[in-house]
Amino acid sequence: MxxxxxxxxxxxxxxKIGIGPSSSHTVGPMVAALEFSKTLEEYAPLHNIIDASSEWRITVELYGSLSATGKGHATDGAICAGLTGLNPKEAYPDEVWRAKPDLEKQPFLIVGGKTRVACQPEVDIRFLGWTMDDAPLPHPNTMRFLLHQNDASIIRDVWLSVGGGFVERYDPVQGKRIPSSFQAKDECALxxxxxxxxxxxxxxxxxxxxxxxxxxxxxxxxxxxxxxxxxxxxxxxxxxxxxxxxxxxxxxxxxxxxxxxxxxxxxxxxxxxxxxxxxxxxxxxxxxxxxxxxxxxxxxxxxxxxxxxxxxxxxxxxxxxxxxxxxxxxxxxxxxxxxxxxxxxxxxxxxxxxxxxxxxxxxxxxxxxxxxxxxxxxxxxxxxxxxxxxxxxxxxxxxxxxxxxxxxxxxxxxxxxxxxxxxxxxxxxxxxxxxxxxxxxxxxxxxxxxxxxxxxxxxxxxxxxxxxxxx
Ligand code: SF4
Incomplete structure (x- = not known):
């Protein structure tokens, strides 16, 4: 529905004001990465000092068209910008395109003010195929953000970039797509x-x-x-x-x-x-x-x-x-x-x-x-x-x-x-x-x-x- x-x-x-070259392959992934970075900030164990002994890592999986043309559309660069907290509307193009080389030089993000989470773009952003977990993709522009603690993946966040910079969160269990602009207040009578x-x-x-x-x-x-x-x-x-x-x-x-x-x-x-x-x-x-x-x-x-x-x-x-x-x-x-x-x-x-x-x-x-x-x-x-x-x-x-x-x-x-x-x-x-x-x-x-x-x-x-x- x-x-x-x-x-x-x-x-x-x-x-929407954003950054080139693509709304679906640049702006959308940047917005989804920014949303994922907010999820990380809310993830309580990352703020617990006891977990400082754990090794944390982020990986990003790009599927379908995002994988096929993501390099030409600078999808990996946009994802790095989003992960570092940049917003396509406010960020200057120079800042956006510096995020990936900066992350390569210093391959980790600081989450919750103190936890180092490893992320090395050339290794951790993966260009994959047309199926996810052996199932057809919910959309040709599908991406999955994962937070790993040691060998276990703790958060698996699936996002769809559905064109024009619009993104939807995807719930694989219920097979449900949730448009980011759809909120309860939208139910009001027009x-x-x-x-x-x-x-x-x-x-x-x-x-x-x-x-x-x-x-x-x-x-x-x-x-x-x-x-x-x-x-x-x-x-x-x-x-x-x-x-x-x-x-x-x-x-x-x-x-x-x-x-x-x-x-x-x-x-x-x-x-x-x-x-x-x-x-x-x-x-x-x-x-x-x-x-x-x-x-x-x-x-x-x-x-x-x-x-x-x-x-x-x-x-x-x-x-x-x-x-x-x-x-x-x-x-x-x-x-x-x-x-x-x-x-x-x-x-x-x-x-x-x-x-x-x-x-x-x-x-x-x-x-x-x-x-x-x-x-x-x-x-x-x-x-x-x-x-x-x-x-x-x-x-x-x-x-x-x-x-x-x-x-x-x-x-x-x-x-x-x-x-x-x-x-x-x-x-x-x-x-x-x-x-x-x-x-x-x-x-x-x-x-x-x-x-x-x-x-x-x-x-x-x-x-x-x-x-x-x-x-
Ligand atoms: S739909 Fe394809 S051919 Fe048309 S403007 Fe976008 S990238 Fe270019």
Whole structure:
């Protein structure tokens, strides 16, 4: 049973400030490692001086796609950062990427202020296969954290990284997944409940509310007041803008060994100058903004999940393009993010935003749908029109595979965001030019997306064992 409903997922869950290059393989594992480090701090025997004679050790097991592409996605580095108490939102990229070499040099953590717990990343973080204890994995991105006392494993904590930086604790005995954002208070009655796209559209029309007001009222009922929500969305917008600015001002070769050259800065200079690209000026701008962000992501910089790191460039690019061309206010840009988050939440609940589960249709496809719906909302379209725009965004990414070369979030990911940004603007324009009536509903498209993901061969689901990844 899926415990999570779309109306319980806040815009701040969908848009999270984190660290590149991957939300599922970097941010999620870092969050899970941080949670495990908190569990250790609460583990009483570690605080008992009598146990000082014991030898304590942490090992981390990475399974499935986390194992297949974890090295390229810097999963081990992110886990070290989480184990040392760093949080992806607050930590600086330099601190995050220093954690693993530091732990190699001094291979232990101090828990409870005094107990040394050994952890040597190269030995204790293990890249394993597609079964855990001879059983199928509960999710393609499964990890297990173990605390050993001498030869016995005392704590065995299983976590799933389910895309977009979301993590779930897994109880292997009951076979139960517990979403980290699901809490008892979520059971409170919402003024405008919805769990499908149609229900969302109906809530807007029957209450005569704008698409963002529905979400604002629901979030307020859960304790997140509009003022606070907008303040935090402002932080998200600033982080997106900063990321574009850094990407447009940085050149060089991206890390990881593929020798991919950063292109956003040079392309942007050409756009600004009177160059042979001038004829494409308006079309190329969103692509260049998207590439700027995705190059920063690939370099392990600070980005916003939108809904994932792999797809983090598309929404900032569309927002920046519309802000510049339509002179949109800060509040309008926030409203767009709120609406985009609804679409992301619907995909998360009814299909997936994880490339390891459904391929890139779940990442860039979802981002395109979110951006298209947000753009329609920002430009004054109706709830029906934004539902149509989101459907177009999903429909034209159905079946798109995830086959990153060398497991790096570079090729095809960077250009894929550039293409997605242009498609999102097109989808918004198409729906704004119509009355919102259309043949295939977003709900239907999401069920097709889910089934397509289930039918997709594993080698096209973030394992780097097929397609472009084979060169
Ligand atoms: S191909 Fe798509 S889903 Fe796969 S890593 Fe790249 S952006 Fe993410």
């Amino acid at each position: 899926n415990l999570l409903r779309a109306d319980l997922i806040s815009p701040l869950d969908m848009f 003024p405008h409940p919805y769990n499908t796209a149609q229900e969302y559209v109906d809530q807007c029309s029957k209450n005569n509310l704008s698409p963002w007001q529905v979400v604002i009222a629901n979030q307020a009922a859960r304790g997140l007041k509009e003022k606070e929500l907008r303040k935090r969305l402002d932080e998200i917008l600033d982080t997106m803008d900063d990321c574009i600015a850094r990407g447009l001002n940085t050149e060089g070769i991206l890390p990881g060994g593929l020798n991919v050259k950063r292109r956003a800065k040079a392309l942007y200079s050409k756009l600004e100058a009177d160059s042979p690209l001038a004829w494409a000026h308006n079309d190329l701008r969103p692509s260049v903004y998207a590439m700027a962000v995705n190059e920063e992501n690939a370099a392990g910089g600070k980005v916003v999940t939108a809904p994932t790191n792999g797809s983090s460039g598309l929404i900032p690019a569309v927002w920046r393009t519309l802000k510049e061309s339509q002179n949109l206010s800060r509040e309008t840009l926030q409203n767009g993010l709120i609406v985009a988050s609804v679409i992301g939440a619907l995909v998360k609940v009814h299909a997936s935003i994880s490339g390891a589960e459904v391929g890139c249709q779940g990442e860039v496809g979802t981002s395109c749908a979110m951006a298209a719906a947000g753009a329609v909302a920002m430009l004054g379209g109706s709830a029906m029109q934004l539902e149509q725009a989101a459907e177009i965004g999903i429909e034209h990414h159905l079946g798109m595979t995830c086959d990153p070369i060398m497991g790096l979030v570079q090729v095809p990911c960077i250009e894929r965001n550039a293409m997605g940004a242009v498609k999102a603007l097109n989808a918004a324009a198409l729906s704004l030019a119509s009355d919102g009536n259309h043949l295939i509903s977003l709900d239907k498209a999401l069920s097709v997306m889910k089934q397509t993901g289930l039918d997709m061969n594993e080698k096209y689901k973030e394992t780097s064992t097929g397609g472009l990844a084979l060169g």
